[in-house]
Amino acid sequence: MPVKSKESEVLAHSPTGPLTHFHQELIEVHPLPIRIFHWIMAFTITTLVFTGMYIHYPGLLNIPFSTVKTIKGVFNFILIANTALYVYYSLITKHYCELIFRLKDVHFLPNFFRYFLFLKDNPGYYGKYNPGQKATYTLWFLLILIQIFTGLILFFPDIFAFLIPKLGGLNKIRMVHYLVTWIFVATIPLHVYLALTEDPAKLQSIFTGWARR
Amino acid sequence: MLSRREFLKLCMQTTAGITLAGLLRPNILSALAQGEITRPPVIWLELGSCTGESISLDNTQDPDLKQLLLEMVEMRYHWLFNATFGEPALDIIEKTAREDEGKFILVVEGSVVTREEGRYNIIGARNNRLITGIETLKELAPKAKYVVAVGACAAFGGPGAAYPNPSHAVGVQDVVKRKVINVPGCPSHTEWIIGTLAHLVMYGEPELNNYNCPTLFFGKTIHELCHRRVHFENGNFASYPGEEGCFYKIGCKGPVTYADCPTRQWNNHVNWPIEAGIPCIGCASPHFPDGMMPYFEHLPDIYLPGGKKRVEKIGATLGGLSALGITTHALGSVISGRMGKNLIKGTQLKEPSPGEKVKPQEIIINKLDKINQETKEEFDQEVILNKLEEIITEQK
Numbered sequence: 197m198p199v200k201s202k203e204s205e206v207l208a209h210s211p212t213g214p215l216t217h218f219h220q221e222l223i224e225v226h227p228l229p230i231r232i233f234h235w236i237m238a239f240t241i242t243t244l245v246f247t248g249m250y251i252h253y254p255g256l257l258n259i260p261f262s263t264v265k266t267i268k269g270v271f272n273f274i275l276i277a278n279t280a281l282y283v284y285y286s287l288i289t290k291h292y293c294e295l296i297f298r299l300k301d302v303h304f305l306p307n308f309f310r311y312f313l314f315l316k317d318n319p320g321y322y323g324k325y326n327p328g329q330k331a332t333y334t335l336w337f338l339l340i341l342i343q344i345f346t347g348l349i350l351f352f353p354d355i356f357a358f359l360i361p362k363l364g365g366l367n368k369i370r371m372v373h374y375l376v377t378w379i380f381v382a383t384i385p386l387h388v389y390l391a392l393t394e395d396p397a398k399l400q401s402i403f404t405g406w407a408r409r
Numbered sequence: 410m411l412s413r414r415e416f417l418k419l420c421m422q423t424t425a426g427i428t429l430a431g432l433l434r435p436n437i438l439s440a441l442a443q444g445e446i447t448r449p450p451v452i453w454l455e456l457g458s459c460t461g462e463s464i465s466l467d468n469t470q471d472p473d474l475k476q477l478l479l480e481m482v483e484m485r486y487h488w489l490f491n492a493t494f495g496e497p498a499l500d501i502i503e504k505t506a507r508e509d510e511g512k513f514i515l516v517v518e519g520s521v522v523t524r525e526e527g528r529y530n531i532i533g534a535r536n537n538r539l540i541t542g543i544e545t546l547k548e549l550a551p552k553a554k555y556v557v558a559v560g561a562c563a564a565f566g567g568p569g570a571a572y573p574n575p576s577h578a579v580g581v582q583d584v585v586k587r588k589v590i591n592v593p594g595c596p597s598h599t600e601w602i603i604g605t606l607a608h609l610v611m612y613g614e615p616e617l618n619n620y621n622c623p624t625l626f627f628g629k630t631i632h633e634l635c636h637r638r639v640h641f642e643n644g645n646f647a648s649y650p651g652e653e654g655c656f657y658k659i660g661c662k663g664p665v666t667y668a669d670c671p672t673r674q675w676n677n678h679v680n681w682p683i684e685a686g687i688p689c690i691g692c693a694s695p696h697f698p699d700g701m702m703p704y705f706e707h708l709p710d711i712y713l714p715g716g717k718k719r720v721e722k723i724g725a726t727l728g729g730l731s732a733l734g735i736t737t738h739a740l741g742s743v744i745s746g747r748m749g750k751n752l753i754k755g756t757q758l759k760e761p762s763p764g765e766k767v768k769p770q771e772i773i774i775n776k777l778d779k780i781n782q783e784t785k786e787e788f789d790q791e792v793i794l795n796k797l798e799e800i801i802t803e804q805k
Contacts, residue, residue: 223758252707254646254658261644312738314745353630357619365696366665371708371720378724382731389735393748397758408757 225401430474456542458519461596515553520562520569520578564591595692631663662691
């Protein structure tokens with residue numbers, strides 16, 4: 197991780213005292229490609245969740261249904277392209293190593309949950325992402341793959357006709373697609389809440405890329 | 410004789426006043442007269458079913474259709490239309506299977522009952538021995554030229570195999586080890602039956618889709634052909650059956666059902682469900698009825714150990730649990746003071762980033778901080794500063 201060394205002035209009059217400020221630097225937490233991937237993903241998934249839910253519960257707004265379908269159709273393919281590029285980027289930069297939940301992360305889970313349930317004050321140090329984040333991001337990655345797969349079948353039923361009987365028919369596929377959307381609806385607020393309250397430095401870095409140390 | 414292309418065109422077109430049988434009959438008769446095709450023998454076997462397909466055929470008011478069925482094929486056995494009954498009727502089946510092996514068409518109606526070796530479905534008795542449906546089917550299917558499963562039950566199990574399926578019924582294709590041509594529907598449209606049989610007689614096996622249904626009739630979804638499609642695109646949705654507008658919102662299964670009902674029309678070509686003001690229930694779909702129920706909801710029920718559950722409820726429960734979790738954690742954070750601590754400390758990373766070499770000063774400060782917190786004693790800041798200066802100079 198690149199570190200911008202920067203000798204910052206000691207703030208003698210700072211209320212926390214000069215102790216923690218004698219040597220400061222900026223750290224690039226999220227490189228630019230990751231930030232771009234993140235925000236495209238955030239924007240497309242939000243749009244897809246809303247348009248998808250509108251397709252399930254139509255008629256709430258007085259707009260042509262074909263407009264909603266068109267918006268969803270376009271964002272589907274933006275998400276697919278973004279996911280493909282993100283996977284490629286993660287593989288060549290080895291970003292996936294710090295992102296994917298692995299078996300060894302299971303050992304850190306008890307400690308992590310102790311912090312989460314207010315039994316412990318110190319969050320502990322796990323690397324770039326804690327086990328909870330890793331589990332969430334891995335789950336989302338798998339869910340996005342399921343959504344792309346089922347979504348493509350629903351979008352092009354004639355091309356994927358050979359798969360439909362094996363997966364239990366179009367209506368089952370539609371149900372899986374809908375249920376997975378609900379998992380997104382349930383887990384995205386957790387991510388937003390924790391991002392807003394846990395560490396403002398990391399929140400800042402997903403916008404700017406950099407954080408003070 | 411009609412070319413196959415012309416035949417397909419005839420089958421898919423809609424002509425007011427003339428039925429498919431009426432269009433096909435002269436051509437088939439002339440082909441028969443010129444000896445271009447031969448009349449194949451047909452055995453119509455009924456297994457676990459409501460006789461819906463046969464009644465549907467028998468009730469048709471189209472005179473051409475009945476005539477065509479008699480002229481085009483040689484109906485050797487059909488328990489409803491037979492002139493004979495009992496052992497002589499069973500003899501006909503046996504004779505056909507023996508003499509016309511590889512020539513006859515086996516049409517099956519109704520689901521195959523498999524429980525207790527099929528003893529819940531008896532189709533006849535010989536020498537005081539009851540003959541089961543599955544036994545007859547397994548005997549006849551390998552000898553037939555084509556096996557045609559007519560109706561939702563024969564094709565995919567259908568209502569006969571619906572939850573909880575006490576008779577362990579299955580579709581024909583799950584029992585016989587050969588290709589089965591499926592003509593689904595509950596009941597199957599008479600023209601789907603007659604059209605498929607005509608294609609078999611004239612040109613052999615028709616083009617089949619992924620569920621082995623003829624694409625001739627099951628190539629497009631009802632949604633694609635529906636005359637209320639424009640309401641769907643415009644976002645004009647009906648909230649109750651009978652209203653104007655698209656029935657998508659009240660669970661129309663048109664988007665997932667492949668059939669040509671909108672152009673073919675039912676009840677002797679006068680109407681069809683959506684025109685009559687009721688959503689499609691997907692009876693021609695392979696997963697009818699379990700995968701299509703409830704009829705007035707989009708998505709099927711999920712069968713969990715605790716009983717049937719709605720997908721919407723499961724989704725909303727997940728969302729609710731998430732909201733509850735966030736609220737609890739937020740309250741806990743405020744009460745324990747963590748929220749304030751995290752936010753007041755501001756935009757500075759709490760822990761070192763991976764690969765970063767942590768400076769000794771920081772380690773010392775962290776340790777001092779910890780001691781400070783543990784002992785809850787106030788250190789003299791100046792003393793600490795002096796100590797630190799010493800350490801730093803030592804390090805350098």
